[in-house]
Amino acid sequence: MTEELFRHDAYLKSCTARVTAVDAGGIRLDRTVFYPTGGGQPGDAGVLLRGDGTQVVIADARKGPEPGSIAHVPAADQPMLAVGDEVEAVIDWTRRHRHMRMHTSLHVLCAVVPYGVTGGQIGDLRSRLDFDIGDGSLDKDHIAARLNELIATDKPAVPRWISDAELASQPELVRTMSVKPPSGAGQVRLLEIEGIDLQPCGGTHVARLGEIGPVVVEKIENKGKRNRRVVVALRDP
Numbered sequence: 001m002t003e004e005l006f007r008h009d010a011y012l013k014s015c016t017a018r019v020t021a022v023d024a025g026g027i028r029l030d031r032t033v034f035y036p037t038g039g040g041q042p043g044d045a046g047v048l049l050r051g052d053g054t055q056v057v058i059a060d061a062r063k064g065p066e067p068g069s070i071a072h073v074p075a076a077d078q079p080m081l082a083v084g085d086e087v088e089a090v091i092d093w094t095r096r097h098r099h100m101r102m103h104t105s106l107h108v109l110c111a112v113v114p115y116g117v118t119g120g121q122i123g124d125l126r127s128r129l130d131f132d133i134g135d136g137s138l139d140k141d142h143i144a145a146r147l148n149e150l151i152a153t154d155k156p157a158v159p160r161w162i163s164d165a166e167l168a169s170q171p172e173l174v175r176t177m178s179v180k181p182p183s184g185a186g187q188v189r190l191l192e193i194e195g196i197d198l199q200p201c202g203g204t205h206v207a208r209l210g211e212i213g214p215v216v217v218e219k220i221e222n223k224g225k226r227n228r229r230v231v232v233a234l235r236d237p
């Protein structure tokens with residue numbers, strides 16, 4: 001198991017940790033600030049620093065081979081670490097913070113577009129959600145205006161936990177059909193943007209909507225008869 005510090009504080013940029021495994025599956029630590037690819041959000045990049053100055057560049061983070069573990073995937077030709085090494089794990093904060101802004105903007109987009117989500121992908125400059133609009137239609141300018149209006153309310157985005165049983169009794173909380181919420185140990189993590197959006201989500205988010213800054217709706221793509229892809233980008237990356 002890797003203790004997932006980012007679940008409770010998305011603003012942690014670094015932590016100390018101990019190496020628990022090193023093999024072709026990547027480097028595992030007892031605790032980490034690296035978010036592993038999942039829920040449409042890319043894994044973090046960064047570095048692992050050993051006390052003697054050894055630096056291992058990490059290109060990606062993914063779910064590890066053991067249940068509950070996170071694998072830090074080194075870039076090519078990096079020095080080796082050994083089990084038991086003490087390291088400082090440092091993420092590429094500039095990139096991660098953009099992921100947090102973009103990720104949170106997609107929660108707001110969910111609130112603006114009143115259709116089921118069938119897929120999505122977060123990037124550091126642009127992100128997308130796919131909607132099953134049925135016989136409906138989408139207006140790019142209206143979506144952009146409403147999205148920026150809600151972002152400007154600067155409402156807090158707050159994670160909270162509920163039991164699996166509570167979630168099972170409120171299936172309407174699951175807006176994203178393609179993404180299974182993180183559950184386990186009987187608890188599910190929700191993200192609540194008061195009065196705007198509430199849904200299970202294990203990703204990293206900014207604390208307040210204003211931190212997203214202005215966004216643009218770059219395009220709405222036709223992805224089949226019922227499906228539309230809405231592409232949103234940060235105006236000031």
Ligand SMILES: [Zn+2]
Pocket residue numbers: 103104107191201202203204205
């Ligand atoms: Zn989220």
